[in-house]
Amino acid sequence: xxxxxxxxxxxxxxxxxxxIVAGRLxxxxxxxxxxxxxxxxxxxxxxxxxxxxLEQEGLLTSHANRGYFVRPMSTDQAEEIYALRLAIEPAAxxxxxxxxxxxxxxxxxxxxxxxxxxxxENLLEVAIRxxxxxxxxxxxxxxxxxxxxxxxLAVLSERYVxxxxxxxxxxxxxHREHSELLxxxxxxxxxxxxxxxxxxxxxTLDDLRDQFQAN
Amino acid sequence: xxxxxxxxxxxxxxxxxxxIVAGRLxxxxxxxxxxxxxxxxxxxxxxxxxxxxLEQEGLLTSHANRGYFVRPMSTDQAEEIYALRLAIEPAAxxxxxxxxxxxxxxxxxxxxxxxxxxxxENLLEVAIRxxxxxxxxxxxxxxxxxxxxxxxLAVLSERYVxxxxxxxxxxxxxHREHSELLxxxxxxxxxxxxxxxxxxxxxTLDDLRDQFQAN
DNA sequence: CATCGCAGTTTCGTATACGATTTTCGATAT
DNA sequence: ATATCGAAAATCGTATACGAAACTGCGATG
Numbered sequence: 301x302x303x304x305x306x307x308x309x310x311x312x313x314x315x316x317x318x319x320i321v322a323g324r325l326x327x328x329x330x331x332x333x334x335x336x337x338x339x340x341x342x343x344x345x346x347x348x349x350x351x352x353x354l355e356q357e358g359l360l361t362s363h364a365n366r367g368y369f370v371r372p373m374s375t376d377q378a379e380e381i382y383a384l385r386l387a388i389e390p391a392a393x394x395x396x397x398x399x400x401x402x403x404x405x406x407x408x409x410x411x412x413x414x415x416x417x418x419x420x421e422n423l424l425e426v427a428i429r430x431x432x433x434x435x436x437x438x439x440x441x442x443x444x445x446x447x448x449x450x451x452x453l454a455v456l457s458e459r460y461v462x463x464x465x466x467x468x469x470x471x472x473x474x475h476r477e478h479s480e481l482l483x484x485x486x487x488x489x490x491x492x493x494x495x496x497x498x499x500x501x502x503x504t505l506d507d508l509r510d511q512f513q514a515n
Numbered sequence: 516x517x518x519x520x521x522x523x524x525x526x527x528x529x530x531x532x533x534x535i536v537a538g539r540l541x542x543x544x545x546x547x548x549x550x551x552x553x554x555x556x557x558x559x560x561x562x563x564x565x566x567x568x569l570e571q572e573g574l575l576t577s578h579a580n581r582g583y584f585v586r587p588m589s590t591d592q593a594e595e596i597y598a599l600r601l602a603i604e605p606a607a608x609x610x611x612x613x614x615x616x617x618x619x620x621x622x623x624x625x626x627x628x629x630x631x632x633x634x635x636e637n638l639l640e641v642a643i644r645x646x647x648x649x650x651x652x653x654x655x656x657x658x659x660x661x662x663x664x665x666x667x668l669a670v671l672s673e674r675y676v677x678x679x680x681x682x683x684x685x686x687x688x689x690h691r692e693h694s695e696l697l698x699x700x701x702x703x704x705x706x707x708x709x710x711x712x713x714x715x716x717x718x719t720l721d722d723l724r725d726q727f728q729a730n
Numbered sequence: 731c732a733t734c735g736c737a738g739t740t741t742c743g744t745a746t747a748c749g750a751t752t753t754t755c756g757a758t759a760t
Numbered sequence: 761a762t763a764t765c766g767a768a769a770a771t772c773g774t775a776t777a778c779g780a781a782a783c784t785g786c787g788a789t790g
Contacts, residue, residue: 308744346744
């Protein structure tokens with residue numbers, strides 16, 4: 301049942317995705333396919349399949365015969381991403397909380413612990429575990445497309461969080477909110493979870509807005 | 516500005532997508548990549564890039580070393596798709612209606628006319644123009660991700676509509692609803708447009724539910 | 731007689747190689 | 761000096777070719 305065997309392009313997809321999220325890929329200049337493939341120790345074809353996936357994912361754009369570009373960040377897009385998250389994630393998590401099995405609750409708890417024990421200096425690690433936690437809240441609903449969409453939007457959000465927010469200031473509040481989200485989920489309290497997720501996502505958006513304003 | 520130059524894999528992406536939507540690709544059996552590439556008169560690489568995109572789009576799944584499979588349809592997934600549409604599309608269209616320029620309104624009218632004059636026998640053509648109309652209602656909002664998401668969900672919906680609904684019965688109602696949607700959009704009446712879209716999308720879902728029940 | 735194992739065949743996944751398009755940089759003319 | 765044209769270089773996009781993994785059929789063995 302488990303899909304342990306993974307194709308090369310799938311792994312490259314994740315590697316390049318994390319690089320984009322972490323801001324380790326140049327913006328507004330084409331990705332050098334040969335160079336990146338050589339650096340990763342692979343050929344161009346699996347890299348190109350990964351890039352095609354990432355374009356579909358919204359992280360890249362491509363111009364024919366000119367290559368792939370990291371999609372630039374903008375306040376408008378940040379607003380858009382968070383509006384979509386607010387439209388989908390709270391309701392999806394609320395439903396998931398009501399149908400979650402014991403194994404699901406254990407997985408959510410585990411994701412929380414992993415997020416809680418992440419090295420605070422490593423922004424990317426925190427971001428990934430934060431994403432995993434949010435996805436874990438939704439996955440028990442067994443709605444595959446919804447879960448994938450939540451994950452995708454979480455990935456898109458991370459770029460902005462990593463680029464614009466210093467972790468220290470919001471660390472404590474985020475920790476408290478995550479803890480409360482966990483409790484609401486474990487209590488199967490869908491309504492409370494939904495309300496709190498709206499607040500949690502909205503609070504991050506407000507932080508981003510403040511930071512945008514300052515620049 | 517216009518992107519007239521299109522890469523081969525992009526065109527293949529659309530061709531294969533329409534085939535899947537039209538049900539012209541076998542379900543639950545792997546896609547023969549060599550055969551399909553030969554049939555399309557291309558090589559495997561652009562086909563594989565298109566297939567990778569389609570997997571990201573939710574129309575295909577892949578197992579490593581076993582190939583790509585058309586994702587099977589299910590009532591659960593139909594419910595999920597329409598729930599997502601209801602969560603996103605009405606609000607997005609309402610916003611778009613309030614900010615649309617004259618050119619946008621002309622584009623929506625044009626999309627309506629094209630849908631209205633589609634050959635009623637050709638289900639796929641009707642489906643594509645129906646999709647274009649729905650996307651046209653959202654596009655003026657200038658929210659790229661939202662527009663792409665609406666289009667993606669519309670594509671996923673079409674499979675179910677084509678596979679399960681006979682066009683004749685709902686033709687007249689759909690026509691009337693589309694006409695009213697157009698009027699609300701042109702009148703910049705976001706609230707009415709939102710309410711009507713909820714009804715329109717919900718009505719289609721109800722039709723699907725009835726059909727599922729009958730089987 | 732059923733089941734397990736093994737080889738042949740098919741198909742997928744990736745690397746290498748080549749043609750096409752774009753970009754860049756220098757030379758020339760105004 | 762600046763702009764423009766053109767050729768060289770670089771990069772992308774695709775086709776061909778090869779190695780690896782999985783499925784199918786036959787045979788052997790319990």
